[in-house]
Amino acid sequence: MDKIINLVGASGTGKTEIAKLLYAKGYNVIMSYTNRKPRFNGEWGHIFVKYIPKKWEKIIEGNLEIEKMIIDKTDMIACQEKYGNYYWATKDQYKNKGTSIYVVCPHGANEVKQNVKDADVVTIFLVCDEEERIKRIIKRDRSTKNGNMKYFEAEERAEKDTDYFKICKCDYVIDTNRYFMEVINLIESIIKEV
């Protein structure tokens, strides 16, 4: 049976770097589609598109039959809006691919559990001190070509996410205030247990 490992965590907890390291080790990474613009050239972890999958459905409002635009979720494992942008992934991105890593928000992780019946789904909640996350957000920005993010900007992003990721229904919690390799080892031991 395939496995999907949902990685959930606020900005700066290390989700993307962890996914990258697991990808380098041979795991399949589900790159979510998004209509948000890349933060910088070559940003890894998403498929950047300019559309959201739409279809039109006839609904009845009062005595009138009207056509309404809805998101076409037919092949999706999750579809969530975050801060005004959409993120989604499709079933073909994990089927027959062994263990897949999926970076997703708390509601998206629940959706995966509801929508996927032909794979084992495990949610790992990554947590990390806010001060450390702020440092990491700045470090990541500085490592890009034109990065000059100010402390208060990073603080704002970290705080906003602290709220968004306040609660997560999960199977495991990992504190990522530790070396990358320790985090990877913990995740791999969870993968073996599933």
Ligand SMILES: Nc1ncnc2c1ncn2[C@@H]1O[C@H](COP(=O)(O)OP(=O)(O)OP(=O)(O)O)[C@@H](O)[C@H]1O
């Ligand atoms: N355990 C760690 N030790 C040292 N540096 C780390 C660790 N985890 C992440 N970092 C660094 O912190 C920065 C942010 O990490 P990353 O981009 O993976 O965060 P993220 O959770 O994906 O954030 P976002 O939700 O904003 O995309 C990167 O530069 C990364 O290298």
